[in-house]
Structures are given as structure tokens and as C-alpha cells.
Amino acid sequence: MKSFFALLVCFISMPGFSQDISSQELLKNAIAYHDPNGNWPSFNDTFTFVMTMPTAPKRTSVISINLPAEYFKVTATKDTVTTTYILDKGKCQMQYNGKVLDSLKAKDKNMTCDRATLYKNYYSYLYGLPMKLKDAGTNLNDTVEKKTFKGKTYLVLKVTYDEAVGSDVWYFYFNPKTYAMEIYQFFKTDEHGKEKPDSGEYILLSEETLLNGIKITKVRAWYYNKADKYLGTDTLVEG
Template sequence: MKSFLAFAFFLCALSGFSQNLSSQELLNKAINYHDPNGNWERFNATFTVVMTMPEAAKRTSSISINLPAEYFSVTATKDTVTTTYTLDKGKCQMQYNGKVLDSIAAKEKNMTCDRATLYKNYYSYLYGLPMKLKDPGTNLSETVETKTFKGKTYLVLKVTYDEAVGSDIWYFYFNPKTYAMEIYQFFKTDEHGKAKPDSGEYIVLSEETLLNGIKIPKVRAWYYNKADKYLGTDTLVED
């Protein structure tokens, strides 16, 4: 009985705490945990991400992000094929198995500069979280929620985006003691902007590595929201 009362008291205290903590305060605490010295704006690192999926060959990607120099590059190898997308101050270059491609040859390989920009935005966003939630066009919910996910309690921040940025609804789950980001989740929306319950994915984060003094999740396990179906795992290896 005493243990039950203690647990109930903890939940009540946590609920009250989340109500007193604004969404901006939660985000600031999370950023202070992951990037205490404000290094993201001058991020410059190369790292490797190995992606494993059920019944599929692994994909190894070497990623370079240099924000001050406006430089991005990703070289991905799967089976016998290696592709490279590079954006250097907006100038696009593509390579296939080490050979630089012109626009015609790139199209034949289903490679485009639009895809290069997509990869740049994708990797910069995921590996720049939670700092990227300060970007223009990002809308934080007014309140912080307390949710239990897979038996663990989190402080949760709901995020939407301006129409020009994106239509998905995101939820970020933070450890209530350390403010470390441990899960993020997104849902697709219908024509009325409402979340589709069976859409989207959630990503469970574990372990950490330091890049430029920033605590970045090392392992990301991806699941469909629908039926908790496992998709694959990204494991980050610093070069």
C-alpha cells in the first residue's frame, strides 16, 4: 500500500509539474541537456549511420554536415552500389559508384538535386533535434502533456508546422528528470489537419554519442504507429 501511495504521489507531482512547465521552458531544458554550449549553429562533423532492416541488405551512409560552410554530403553504400549527393553552398553534385554524373546520367540513375536537398533537410533535422525545434515555421503546443509510453512516463511536446514547412504532427517525448529526448513520433494529417491515428511512425532513441560537444542519440529504432510494426534501426558511428 505504501509503495502504491508513493507511486500515486509521484504521478500527481509529475502531472502538476508538467502543467507548470511551459512548452518553451521544456524545449529550452531539453536543448540545454543535448547542446549545453550552443554548438549546433556551428556544427561541423562527419559520421556514419548503418541502417539495418528485416530481410534487406544493410545500408551504410557517411554523412558530412558543415553548417557554417553551408556544406552537406551523404555517401550511401548498399550491396554493390554507392551513391553520393553533395550540396556546397547550394551547388549540387551527384556521383554513382564514384563517377560524377551530369544531369542526364543522373536522371537515368533516378538521382536528382531535389533528392539531395531532401537528404540534407532530413539528416539536418533528425540529427539537429531538439535544437531544430527553434527553427522558423515551427509551432509548439501551448501546454506540456504527461504521457506514458511503453510503461514509462514522459513530458511530451506537441509540434506542428507552417504549411510551407510540413503538414505532419509531431510529438517529442522527454525524460522528466534529465530532459533527454528519448522518443519522437509523427502522424500524417487529413484534409482538415487532423491526425490520422493509424498513420506515421515512432522512433525510439537509445544510447548517446558526442558530436561537436552535442549529445546525439546513437541508436534509433523505427516502428509504424499502426500495430507497432518494426521497420529498422539506424546506428550512428562517429568517424
Template sequence: MKLLFTLLFFCYAFNGISQNITTTQLLDNAIEYHNPNGDWHSFNNEFTVVMTTPNSPKRTSKITINLPDEYFSVKATKDTVTTTYTVNKGKCLMQYNGKAIDSITAKEKKMSCDRATLYKNYYTYLYGLPMKLKDPGTNLNDKIEKKTFKGKDYLVLKVTYDEAVGSDMWYFYFNPKTYAMEVYQFFKTDKNGKEKPDTGEYILLSEEAVVNGIKMPKVRAWYYNKDDKYLGTDTLVQE
């Protein structure tokens, strides 16, 4: 009887949370958890991410993000090759094995300023979550979903983006007790904006590292949605 009461209480509490909180409040609570001191907009720090993938050498990326000065840099080493992309107040600089290169050499090495901007947006977005969900062009669904994923219960926030920002459909999974972000998932959409269920990936977040006052996921493991195939893991390393 005691066990039954405990289970009923948990279900009631979980239902109550999901029914009484708005999507904006859920996001604000998640931001309060990950960015308790409001440090994201003044973020100025560096960290290292080690990517491991099946049947491939690891890639070590040293990332520098300075939001106030509009500066971003990623120095990535894989095997014997090191590439560096820097975006400084919109100006792109590239290096190959420590030497600055021009546009012709960059093209030969399959490097480009478009790729530099892509890396800047990619790393700033993923390591700036959930704060980045406050950015213009981000559309929060007005309903919070309850989902059980990999045996755990979550409050799930569905997010779409203005056409100029992106076409993927994203889901962010938050711990119903702490509001920590523990999973995110995205799907491609068709020309009508409808979700394509056999596309996209989900990312499991585990452990935490505090960088510049921000609680970031230390480990991110990537999988395909369609078949749960493992793709790789990013591990944040602080030096």
C-alpha cells in the same frame, strides 16, 4: 507504507514538473541537455549511420554537415553501389560509384538534386533535434502533455508546422528528470489538419554519441504507429 509514500512523492513530483514548466522552458531544457555548449549553429563534423532493415542488405552512410559553410554530403553504400549527394551553398553535385554524373545519367540511376536536398533536410533535421524545433515555421503547442509510453513516463511536446514547412503532426517525448529526448513520433494529417491516428511512425532513441559537442541518439529504431511493426534501425558510428 514507505513504498506508498515513495510512489505518491514520485507522482506529485511528476505532476509538479508538468504543471509548472512552459513548453518553451521544456524545449530550452532539452536543448541545454543535448547542446550544452551551444555548438549546434557552428556544427562542422562527420559521422556514419548504418541502417539495418528486415530482409534487406545494410546501408552505410557517411554524412558530413558543415552549417557555417552551408555544406552537406552523404555517401551511401548498399551492396556494390555507392551514391554520393553533395549540396554546397545550394549547388548540387552527384556521384555514382565514385564518378561524377550529369543530369541524364542521374535520371537513369534514379538520382536527382531534389533527392539531395531531401537528404540534406532529413539528416540535418533528425540529428539536429531538439535544436531544430527553434527553426522558423515550427509551432509549439502551448500545453505539455504527460504520457506513459512503453512503460516510461514522459513530458510530451506537440509540434505542428507552417504549411510551407510540413503538414505532419509531431510529438517529442522528454525524460522528466533529465529532459533527454528519448522518443519522437509523427502522424499524417487530413485536409483539415486533423491527425490521422493510423498513420505515421514512432522512433525509439537509445544510447548516445557525442558529435561536435552534441549529444545525439546513437540508436534509432523505427516502428509503425498502427500496428507496432518494426521497420528498421539507424545506428550512429564514430570512426
């Protein structure tokens, strides 16, 4: 009996089974899993993903992110149309089917430099997770929750943002044994900052590949929180 209790104590004290892990410890462990060598600040790579949706043609996007050089480029092809947005140290360029556009012609194509910045922030955020959770303006909830989602138990980190950064509330679901990030989810908020339960989306993450020594998700399946409605899947096809 004594040996049984000793084994039990050992088991519950193993990484991934702690009842008292802090949000900072969870994030540290998750980053250690995804970016063990601290490569994210020097990230410089190009990758391709394909977005498939039930009611729309597939879209193929080629993304280049060079953080040290402050360079971002996304080229998206859908049907016969290819659009390109480039931000090079803040300088914006837009192309439509390979032709460089001035601001007036870009506006006719519904393309703007504001959208270029939006894309840069969006893709840098998603592909930089969980490392991006250390950015200024990011607020980690003090308490790490244990939640069951689709029959599997996760350590869940709740994240809010300073008003200047964003108003959505995010939840990040980590494998309790490996600390791999396997789901993220967000909700919109009302004028009082309260979550709207039927808003937002959740994203199921599966498979991994290495980019710049970082474990990056290969497959992301998107769903509305409301009624679990499927939106689409983007799949990394080239690293």
C-alpha cells in the same frame, strides 16, 4: 507531519516533476541537456551510421554536415552500389560508384538535386533535434502533456509546422528528470489537418555519443504507429 509536507513540496518542485512547465521551458531544458554550449549553429562534423532492416540488405551512410560553410554530403553504400549527394552553398553534385554524373545520367539512376535537398533537410533535422525545434515555421503547442509510452512516463511536446514547412504533426517525448529526448513520433494529416491515427511512425532513441560537444542519439529504432510494426534500426558507428 510538518516535515513530511515540507519534503513533499520540495519534491514536487524539483526539476522534472513540475506540473506546470511550459512548452518553451521544456524545449529550453531539452536543448540545455543536448547542446549545453550552444554548438549546433556552428556544427561541422562527419559521422557514419548503419541502417539494418528485416527484409533488406544493410545500408552504410557517411554524412558530412558543415552548417557555417553551407555544405552537406551523404554517401550511401548498399550491396555493390554507392551513391553520393553533395550540396555546397546550394550547388549540387551527384556521384554513382564514385563517378560524377551530369543531370541526364543522374536521372537514369533515379538521382536528382531535389533528392539531395531532401536528404540535407532530413538528416539536418533529425540529427539537429531538439535544437531544430527553434527554427522558423515551427509551432509548439502551448500545453506540455504527460504521457506513458511503453510503461514509462514522459513530458510530451506537440509540434506542428507552417504549411510551407510541412503538414505532419510531431510529438517529442522527454525524460521528466533529465529532459533527454527519448522518443519522437509523427502522424500524417488529412485534407482538414486532422491526424490520421494509423499513419506515421515512432522512433525509439537509445544511447548517446558526443559530436561537436552535442549529445547525439546513437541508436534509433523505427516502428509504424499502426500495429507497432518494426521497420529498422540505424546505429551511429563512428563519430
